[in-house]
Amino acid sequence: MVETDHVAQRLDPKLYILSVSKFFKDLGTGILAFLIPLYIVQTHSVFVPEIPDVVKAGIVTTVFGLFNAFSQPISGRLSDRLDKRKPFVIFGLAGFIAASVLYSYVYVFEHVVLLRAIQGITVGAAVPAIIAMVTHFSTSSTRGRAIGIYSSMRGFGYGIGAMVGGIVATYYGFTAGFYLCAFLGLISLLLVQFFVGETHDRHEKQITYLNNSGSLQFHALAFAMFIMMVGIMIIFAFLPEYEVRLQSSQLSLSIAVSAYVISRVTLQTPMGMLSDRYGRKRLILYGLLLNIPVVLGLGYVTRVEELIVLRALQGLCMASVETPVMALAVDLAGGASVSARVSSITSAQAAGTAFGPLIGGLLGGYVSFAMPFYVCAAMMAVSLLIVIHMVTEPQLARNIDRDPRRS
Known part of the structure; x- marks a missing residue:
């Protein structure tokens, strides 16, 4: 029995290869997320020449997130129907590479927006497949740890x-x-192509039975993830504004942006292990609650050091929410149609990535600097109440699946 439990705790080595490959790609994603809002200041708009830079930054980030979110449910369902994951991952990485090169040749704002839309579609097509592969390389008793390891690696690259x-x-x-x-x-594409094999769905009938409570819980988790990402991404529309208000350099702003991810990736694996042991929902609620005052504080920073501290606290909040949400969504899916089910969460995450800068850009550009932070904090309080009342955790699910390997 002890040996069986020990084997059940082991993770497929391909999980680590997949995680390392995503580290390189998301290192590039993090570079783009920082460069593009600053790069578009140098571009000119054909249709709206007088558009404020803060609105341009919000739009260009929003377009990527919207098309990313749009493509994920479609690719997730198609991936489940074909029972294939790897081709979607390769397609997404190829699109990322092509768009990254083309940015160097565009100087019109609308062309940058078009490239971000194309990149959003291709990258989004890969996300549900990747998350499904991660869950296939783990069991229900190690799912939080597996997702934590994967998220930490890719998040470290992004940070x-x-x-x-x-x-x-x-x-x-x-x-x-x-x-x-x-x-x-x-680099990421080559690692996946040559060292990560295809994976297939497994049906965990017991878990499905325990969690046959409808799709409302998925919607509640998706909304919580959406709001968390709005709170995280809202500052990207304000990077040019922070640069002026705080009299900070591009390097110091990049440190502030990185502080969030460094904190998050440091804590995601421990949070995943805690969720395996003590439950997912509790950690999700703690993260949502703590992020409310943190988001409000972002509207009142007077020094770049304060911004760095608040971003690090946001990393703690996100680690407490993201890994447990993903693990809980897979538990609720019962191992069946994982790509389609998880895509509701990942597409909501992408939508938050999109609307965060847009909310910040529009409200900050046309109302007041602090207004978007108040709106975001209020939405987060609503999501906290929704999770409390609508999400029921499958307490027994973590003890059912003892098969440590998937092929």
Whole structure:
């Protein structure tokens, strides 16, 4: 029995290869997330020449998130129907590489928006497949740990990506940054192509039986993830504004952006293990509750050091929410149609990535600097209440699946 339990706690080595491959791609994603809001200041708009820079930053980030969110449910259902994951991952990485190169050749704002839309579609097509592969490399008793490890690796890449983006932009320019992103995407593609095999769905009938409570819980979790990402991404519309208000350099702003991800990736695996042991819902509620005052504080920072501290606290909040939400969604799916089920969560995450900068850009550009932070905090309080009343955790699910391997 002890040996069986020990085997059940082991993770498939391919999980680590997949996680490392995503580290390189999301390092490039982090670089782009930092560079593009600053790069579009140098572009001109054909249709709206007088558009404020803060609105341009919000739009260009929003377009990527919207098309990312749009493509995920479609690709998730198609992935489940074909019972294939790897082709979707390769397609997404190829699209990321191509768009990263093309940024170097566009100087019109609308062209940047078009490229972000294309990149959003291709990258979004890969997300449900990747999450499904991660769950296939784990069991219900190790799911939180597996998702934590994967999320930590890709999040670490994203976090230092912002810092690398600041260094590259300062000393080498935007073109070098875009080509670097393409190279990192190529590394990721080669690792997946040659070292990660295909995976297939497993049906966990017992878990499905325990959690046959309808789709409302998925919607509640998706809404919570959406609001969390709005609170995280809202500051990207304000990077040019923070640069002026705080009299900070591009490098110091990149450190503030990176502080969130460094904190998050440091804590995601421990949070995943805690969710395996003590339950998912409790950690989700703690993260939502703590993020309310943190988001409000972002509207009143007077020094870049304060911004760095608040972003680090947001990393703690996100670690407490993201990993348990993903693990709980897979538990509720019961191992069946994982890509389609999880896509409701990941597409909501992408939509939050999109609407966060848009909310910040529109309210900050046309109402007041602090208004978007108040709106976001209020929405987060609503999501907290929704999770409390609508989500019921499957307490027995973590003890059912003892098969440690998937092929």
